[in-house]
Amino acid sequence: MKVQCRLFASLREKVGAKEKLLDLPRGARVSDALASLGLPSEGSYILLRNGVHAELHEPLSEGDVLSVFPLIAGG
């Protein structure tokens, strides 16, 4: 299944891309997507699946957009 990953802030340099279309096996979880991106799952991230907070163990679905941020703040 196809999952669109969007990367932000320092993760763009780390992964070498702003966006990546991943082809993952059915039943893959958020942590599997991170592994495909070469990001350690023990790292600290803010993860949004289709704009809503996601957990590492959460299963993904075909066509999902996964946005991955390092820990950030401001305001």
Add this chain to the structure above:
Amino acid sequence: MAGWMGRVVRVDLSSGEIRDEPFDQDVWRRFLGGRGFGAKVLWDELRPGVDPLSPENRLIFAVGPLTGTTAATSGRGSVSTKSPLTGTITDANTGGKFGVIFKKAGLDALIIQGKAPKPVYLLVSDEGIQIKDASDLWGKNTDETTDLLLEREGSRASVACIGPAGENLVRYAAIINEKHRAFARGGVGAVMGSKNLKAVVARGLRTVEIADKERMKFVTYEANKWLRAHPITSKGLPEFGTSVLVNIMNEAGIFPSYNFRQNMFEFAEEVSGEAITEKILVRKDGCWGCIIQCARRTRIPGDEGEGPEYETNWALGPNCGIHDLEIITRANYLCNRLGIDTMSAGGTISCAMEMTELGYYDAGIRFGEGDKLLEYLKKIAYREGIGDELAEGSLRFATKHGHPELSMTVKGQELAAYDPRGAQGQGLAYATTNRGGCHLRGGYLIGRELLGVPRMIDRFSAVGKGSHTAILQNLGAALDSLVVCRFASFALNEIVWGRLLTAVTGVKYDPEDVLEAGDRIFNIERMFNVREGFSRKDDTLPRRLLEEPAPMGPTKGRVVELDRMLDEFYEFRGWDSNGVPKPETLRRLGLEECLNG
């Protein structure tokens, strides 16, 4: 005396009298400093109904016990007054170094009242305090004023001044220090202008006495270690600055645009922290003694300055339908020179844009018109043409033309860059701020609802948000009174602040004492507002956020469920159902002075 300098000075600009006030140590222990001390003075001295732009209003510059010490992020300063924008109590807090130099001049606070017969500035130095002629400075922008005053008073001085906007009593005029930093919100610059006070210049070399130097050394070391280890204060903020929030707020569907008509912006990436780093960043920068370095030194064709920070970037950009980073940055620099709060300026112009687009009133400016934005900022500062109406803020402008619902304000102050329809707690926080629409004084719920600091809570739920909001409001009030930066609190909690405070002052502050001081400060501010006639009816949000479902993305279909959150919040705070602190609450906080108010 340790921590505090032990000196409060009152200046009456009408009579020219300058006199030392008795230093009441118990007041400083209970209210800490900065915002807390300002609130106490305003409660004690201002009769209800005073016109904020009259000589009777007070303008209180104050610092805190940690200011100018080795405590993390203690390079800030605070000013308090009654706001000409909202009619509430207000305080504004600035970075840079003004607060530190002010304290080195040997003062904890300066209470200014009256009105000078002609333009003046105040020199506050360790050699004395003087009222000096500023006739030649009146009309000059903040860059020119700063340069001239540094030439006159020496380059070691720090200048906090107003620009044309403050002189012309724009209701959201700011006070600008070191050219790029602002006591921004609530019209503090207009209060200064109404007193014919062009600038406060601080100069001094005194040091702050520390009660327990060994302990201070250790706690400072420990606090800095936390700041260097925490991913937000060590990487997130320094690497991309505050505008790094643009993309995450947009992805989550809570990034307002077009005067909150939309809750996402199609050009967000173009104004993101990542874009700032790529296109206009010269170097990162920071306040006095700060290791976080979140500020951005930037350059655009023909000009250089600081910013835009996240809120400014949004207010002058996406919320006005503008995505040209160069224009936004230029508008930011212009606001600093004219001495205007970028957030209320952006929120007022976006309201005028929507009025025009909807055909309600032709303000002559539409969404996306960047060049006109620059022109309108000048018109506002000089109150020229339509600028005279816009200088009153979006609520007065929209009300005058029959559509107050298009003013995206709380208690008359323009909101910040988070659409609360996708962050319920932030909606409650906005509604219950003591200084009107503000993401900081109301509690930065976004930290918990979006950023997961210290832990993630459900942003769509309206349950349990009352306690989260009140606790963050209390902590924020304490931090603004110490006076330290909100960003440090991403890494440091009240335990660390209590230990720093104890080491500096020699007075024992447990973590709960820090939070209780914040609670006390928030409640005396609330009592000030209650005395001015504010109540539950004012703890509300623009109609759009309560009734119009968010139109896009992950937040689509949601509104703010305010009423049920308000009940829970009042109960947690010990306020009655009309939002008035109960006598037992005031007694618990030792606010006997408010019992018969």
